[in-house]
Amino acid sequence: MAKSTVKVTGIHTTVRRKLTDQTAESDIDKITEAYARKIASEASEKAPILTGLLKNTLVSGVQRSPVNRTGIWEIIAGTDYTLRQEYEHKTHKGFIRRSIWDNEDAYKKAVEKRAKDGE
Numbered sequence: 001m002a003k004s005t006v007k008v009t010g011i012h013t014t015v016r017r018k019l020t021d022q023t024a025e026s027d028i029d030k031i032t033e034a035y036a037r038k039i040a041s042e043a044s045e046k047a048p049i050l051t052g053l054l055k056n057t058l059v060s061g062v063q064r065s066p067v068n069r070t071g072i073w074e075i076i077a078g079t080d081y082t083l084r085q086e087y088e089h090k091t092h093k094g095f096i097r098r099s100i101w102d103n104e105d106a107y108k109k110a111v112e113k114r115a116k117d118g119e
Contacts, residue, residue, distance in 0.1 A: 027114050029071050035107040036073035037062050039099045046095035047085070054079050
């Protein structure tokens with residue numbers, strides 16, 4: 001099984017350097033998890049469906065990174081053909097990339113809002 005992973009990185013370092021609020025790291029981790037799940041859900045809705053395996057593995061593939069850092073969540077697609085469908089399929093749907101792009105600004109704003117409100 002091929003493993004394709006989407007990661008949000010840099011949160012851990014940014015929180016430690018910029019914020020003194022003790023709950024900021026935990027709050028931003030929760031925001032990151034929520035957006036990772038939202039991205040996976042939207043990607044699964046946009047994914048091509050033949051058997052439903054690709055769609056189902058996107059939704060169930062959201063997990064904390066094994067690196068054990070706060071703020072790093074992965075979306076792991078558990079099929080061998082996820083990347084082929086994402087990048088090479090003739091429809092060029094880009095279902096994962098589009099879901100990330102659609103949520104990127106909202107995620108940044110949510111983190112910025114938490115950082116500003118918490119200080």
